Amino acid sequence: MDNGVRSLLGRSWWILMAYGVIAILFGVVAVFQPLTAIAALTWIMGIMALAEGITSLFTLTTAPGGFARGWLMFYGGISVLFGLIAVLDPLSAASALLMLLGFWLVVAGIHRLLLGLRVRRHVPGEGWTVLSGVLALVLGVIFVVSPLSGLEVTAIWIGVIALLYGVVQMMAALRLRRLL
Structure with a gap:
């Protein structure tokens, strides 16, 4: 690797470290205070x-x-309206969006379930489409019946991913720092 490029990469290690720290902080908040994280993102x-x-x-x-x-x-009007709702009551806005997703998942789940049952008659051992339909249906019902629980679970998963991302960024930063 060219020494100039190597030096430039080495000097920018702190940027990746900052990304990693921010991701880990967000991940901790999302895992331990999921509704706070969802409200902030919304x-x-x-x-x-x-x-x-x-x-x-x-x-x-x-x-x-x-x-x-x-x-x-x-x-412009729809954007301002959504923006105001999201800023003034972020959890209600996020819950409403999750409920819409839930309704779609219920419809998609029923569709996949029926399709999978039909396909299974022609393709022996094909149960994946049925399983995906059942999973979509269950998730959709959870999102519709209890959107706050759905938001919490979603935030926790996002938090876990953010924690992993943060660790990877910090490891990359330490590797770049060795280039100095």
């Missing part, structure tokens, strides 16, 4: 949606004629 998404919506609505004042003004107004 709040951040709300801020982003608000910024996008306000920018889109502002663009209406400067958009040239013939521009899709109706669509831009609709998009």
